[in-house]
Amino acid sequence: LVVVALGRPDDADFLTVRPDAYAAVYGFRDANLVAARDLLLGRRVPTGRLPVPVGGFPVGSGKQRY
Secondary structure, three states, rough: OOEEEOOHHHHHHOOOOOOEEEEEEEOOOOOHHHHHHHOOOOOOOOOEEOOEEEEOOOOEEEOOOO
């Protein structure tokens, strides 16, 4: 399960299961959606870190390579 939060990063706190991957893009404008699309298609590597704990992911969680 992959979740992309378009609004606040703590949207994951309302999920009933913990996703395998979680991306917070902090908005729903064109630039945010393009970045999310590129991330999901592997065209972009995530570089951010969570500034707050979110849905079981601690502060500082971020990019992981698989």
